[in-house]
Amino acid sequence: MQDFSFPAPPTAPDTAELRAEVRDFLATELADYPAAKRIRSWSGFDADFSRKLGQRGWIGMTWPKEYGGHERSAIERYVVLEELLAAGAPVAAHWIADRQSGPLLLKVGTEEQKRSILPRIAAGEYFFCIGMSEPDSGSDLAAVRTRAVPVEGGWQVNGTKLWTTYAHHAHAMILYCRTGSADDRHGGTSQFLVDLTLPGITIRPIADLSGARHFNEVVFEDVILPHSALIGPEGNGWAQVMSELAYERSGPERFLSTFVLLVELVRAISGQSSSDREVEALGRLGGHLVVLRRLSRSVAGMLQNGSNPALQAAVVKDLGAIVEQEIPEIVQQLLATEPDLRSSDSLSAVLGYAILNAPAFSLRGGTREILRGIIARGLGLR
Amino acid sequence: MNETSQIVKDTASRLFADRISPKLLLEAEAGIWPAEEWALIEEMGLPFAMVGEDDGGVGLDDVDAATLVRVAGAEAVPLPLAETMLANRFLAAAGLALASGPATVAPVCPEDRFSLERGSDGWRLSGTAHRIPWGRTAQTIVVLAEMGPQCFVVRLGNEQIRVEPAQNLAIEPRDSVIVEAVLPDEAVAPLPIGWGVDDLIAMGAALRTAAIAGAIGRVLEMTVGYANDRVQFGRAIGKFQAVQQSLAVMAGHAAAASGAADLAAEGLSQRAGSMAIGIGKARAGEAAGVVSTIAHQVHGAIGFTHEHSLHFLTKRLWSWRSEFGNESHWNRQFGEQMAKAGADGVWPLIAAL
Numbered sequence: 001m002q003d004f005s006f007p008a009p010p011t012a013p014d015t016a017e018l019r020a021e022v023r024d025f026l027a028t029e030l031a032d033y034p035a036a037k038r039i040r041s042w043s044g045f046d047a048d049f050s051r052k053l054g055q056r057g058w059i060g061m062t063w064p065k066e067y068g069g070h071e072r073s074a075i076e077r078y079v080v081l082e083e084l085l086a087a088g089a090p091v092a093a094h095w096i097a098d099r100q101s102g103p104l105l106l107k108v109g110t111e112e113q114k115r116s117i118l119p120r121i122a123a124g125e126y127f128f129c130i131g132m133s134e135p136d137s138g139s140d141l142a143a144v145r146t147r148a149v150p151v152e153g154g155w156q157v158n159g160t161k162l163w164t165t166y167a168h169h170a171h172a173m174i175l176y177c178r179t180g181s182a183d184d185r186h187g188g189t190s191q192f193l194v195d196l197t198l199p200g201i202t203i204r205p206i207a208d209l210s211g212a213r214h215f216n217e218v219v220f221e222d223v224i225l226p227h228s229a230l231i232g233p234e235g236n237g238w239a240q241v242m243s244e245l246a247y248e249r250s251g252p253e254r255f256l257s258t259f260v261l262l263v264e265l266v267r268a269i270s271g272q273s274s275s276d277r278e279v280e281a282l283g284r285l286g287g288h289l290v291v292l293r294r295l296s297r298s299v300a301g302m303l304q305n306g307s308n309p310a311l312q313a314a315v316v317k318d319l320g321a322i323v324e325q326e327i328p329e330i331v332q333q334l335l336a337t338e339p340d341l342r343s344s345d346s347l348s349a350v351l352g353y354a355i356l357n358a359p360a361f362s363l364r365g366g367t368r369e370i371l372r373g374i375i376a377r378g379l380g381l382r
Numbered sequence: 383m384n385e386t387s388q389i390v391k392d393t394a395s396r397l398f399a400d401r402i403s404p405k406l407l408l409e410a411e412a413g414i415w416p417a418e419e420w421a422l423i424e425e426m427g428l429p430f431a432m433v434g435e436d437d438g439g440v441g442l443d444d445v446d447a448a449t450l451v452r453v454a455g456a457e458a459v460p461l462p463l464a465e466t467m468l469a470n471r472f473l474a475a476a477g478l479a480l481a482s483g484p485a486t487v488a489p490v491c492p493e494d495r496f497s498l499e500r501g502s503d504g505w506r507l508s509g510t511a512h513r514i515p516w517g518r519t520a521q522t523i524v525v526l527a528e529m530g531p532q533c534f535v536v537r538l539g540n541e542q543i544r545v546e547p548a549q550n551l552a553i554e555p556r557d558s559v560i561v562e563a564v565l566p567d568e569a570v571a572p573l574p575i576g577w578g579v580d581d582l583i584a585m586g587a588a589l590r591t592a593a594i595a596g597a598i599g600r601v602l603e604m605t606v607g608y609a610n611d612r613v614q615f616g617r618a619i620g621k622f623q624a625v626q627q628s629l630a631v632m633a634g635h636a637a638a639a640s641g642a643a644d645l646a647a648e649g650l651s652q653r654a655g656s657m658a659i660g661i662g663k664a665r666a667g668e669a670a671g672v673v674s675t676i677a678h679q680v681h682g683a684i685g686f687t688h689e690h691s692l693h694f695l696t697k698r699l700w701s702w703r704s705e706f707g708n709e710s711h712w713n714r715q716f717g718e719q720m721a722k723a724g725a726d727g728v729w730p731l732i733a734a735l
Contacts, residue, residue: 001603001606004633004636004637004640005640006637006640006641006644008644008648019733082733083733086729086732086733087729259729262728263725263728263729264725266720266721266723266724266725266728267724267725269721270721270722270724270725274721276714278717279714279717279718279721280710280713280714280717281713281717282717282720282721283664283712283713283714283715283716283717283718283719283720284664284668284709284713284717286661286716286717286720286728286731286732287660287661287664287665287712287713287716288638288665289732290645290658290661290732290735291638291641291642291645291661291662291665292638293732293733293735294641294644294645295637295638295641298641312637315633315634315637318630318634319634319637319638369627371630372626372627372630372631373623373626373627373630375629375630375633375634376626376627376629376630378633379606379626379629379630379633380606380610381606381609381610381620381621381625381626381629382621382626
């Protein structure tokens with residue numbers, strides 16, 4: 001059985017000022033931003049807003065200054081992230097680049113990649129999407145079929161990526177694909193930095209069940225990538241993807257996706273004489289969030305001091321998705337409000353959005369079953 | 383955790399692991415007081431873990447003291463360690479003589495209160511407190527009672543109380559304690575202003591949360607071990623995905639309970655720490671239910687027998703989640719704070735914890 005412990009989160013006594021600064025910024029910037037949009041949480045896309053965050057120094061916060069970063073601590077970054085999410089700020093444009101693409105490049109990218117890309121990410125001007133899933137490779141990531149073959153001057157890529165969030169707005173993708181053959185399913189894969197404007201790349205929208213357009217199919221037809229696009233050593237793709245996932249799975253976005261609905265629930269309950277049942281249900285949800293936040297901050301501390309908390313990250317994401325999905329469930333049990341995306345009533349619209357998007361919370365970033373498989377392996381069962 | 387507290391923790395772990403056998407637990411269920419084990423605990427000074435060195439204690443910090451209770455919880459130690467630690471802490475806080483021998487505290491149920499009056503013949507304490515841990519065994523009973531805004535600590539000997547025995551599911555004594563006593567000044571002393579009965583219940587809740595986290599950790603180990611050993615259909619049952627997924631759920635709740643216990647332990651030494659404690663108690667209590675259910679499901683019929691030792695822990699988990707305020711009590715407390723904070727204040731409230 002592996003170590004499952006969550007050490008006390010790092011203490012940072014001086015984050016109060018930063019937190020106040022972010023709250024002031026958000027109070028001004030989002031003064032007229034309605035709850036019906038806030039509930040989009042980290043799926044809300046606004047390139048201008050991301051640029052403003054970049055100007056404030058709140059993207060790439062922990063990266064070295066020489067690459068456009070700000071050399072702040074992981075816990076300071078955490079403060080900014082959770083304040084943005086709690087307010088329902090539209091952070092999708094830069095979110096993936098800040099969370100995982102940038103850190104991956106910083107860790108294994110070439111000097112040229114770091115110098116040309118990281119400062120633009122930190123400025124909030126260069127957005128990434130994730131090139132992992134494929135039509136026949138969802139939870140089974142090792143089954144990817146997209147292939148890059150060495151050709152004169154670089155690599156030629158053919159294949160299809162799927163569920164690629166905001167590919168239609170992103171500038172670049174980190175592509176995970178096959179580059180060789182190996183007996184081991186995990187071998188013979190690599191990652192590439194792909195400029196999405198290259199010829200041969202077609203991005204087609206896929207509407208989700210609500211009709212909204214945020215994810216896509218990205219088709220590669222004889223796309224030529226330069227040698228310089230390879231990230232890390234050839235054949236090291238699996239290990240790199242796995243380390244990327246620890247960043248992807250433990251952040252505050254893994255339990256705050258429906259926080260804006262909880263705020264609307266508080267508004268509905270506080271405004272009148274609330275029943276014991278409502279207050280108790282509210283306290284339970286709030287308490288779960290407090291404990292999750294502690295676990296998630298603990299993982300941020302572990303990431304900062306270089307340990308690999310992949311197991312703890314899987315635990316946070318699994319528990320977090322449950323609470324994110326419970327919030328709309330419990331609101332429906334407590335209140336008579338009917339969900340309606342187009343309602344002028346905030347609670348009704350916010351509830352509608354939360355219900356329609358809740359199924360994704362235990363699918364995106366690793367399904368519930370995959371996460372529990374990882375936890376079971378950590379327990380020594382597989 | 384500094385070197386001294388690490389040594390205390392390791393020594394206590396070894397002591398519990400060596401001495402707390404299934405046989406001893408069965409004897410405790412039959413009402414036999416484990417006198418030798420209590421003597422060993424006293425020798426180590428554990429009853430004074432939450433008393434500062436200046437007041438004659440061991441001088442561990444509160445988080446380390448909670449860790450001791452967690453370690454004891456993992457072994458289902460059938461002794462009033464947490465209760466005696468708490469009793470001595472309140473005696474020290476009020477400047478009263480520390481207790482020798484096992485002690486307990488009252489009240490422990492959120493609704494129970496004693497009445498204290500200053501009469502011409504001394505202090506009159508009267509009332510009944512329910513579900514008092516080891517009420518019949520404790521030589522000293524530390525009662526908190528409020529008189530207006532002032533809370534007093536009252537030190538009672540076991541001859542000054544009447545006990546109606548009762549017990550929890552693990553057959554740990556949970557007695558009604560009835561008091562009708564006139565007491566001299568030496569037995570009564572005020573706590574600093576701002577302290578009340580609710581603080582006693584919160585601190586007890588923090589220690590129960592620690593015990594729950596310890597027991598849950600051990601139940602997880604036992605269940606994973608069993609799943610790896612037990613063979614059915616030609617392979618260890620832990621190789622079946624259905625069982626793996628259940629155990630992963632259990633591990634998630636165990637992680638949450640552990641984090642909840644850490645949160646609660648830190649709340650012990652914070653002014654207004656009772657909110658963090660209550661959140662921790664409620665979260666760990668919920669985990670206790672899920673973990674016990676899955677543990678028994680995976681252990682099958684074997685784990686449902688009296689002979690198997692799983693029930694020593696699961697019966698405690700089912701009991702402890704209700705003690706010192708259950709989930710309903712603590713969730714309501716935090717829910718009220720959240721509703722009071724309002725839509726704009728609810729995030730700042732959460733982020734400050």
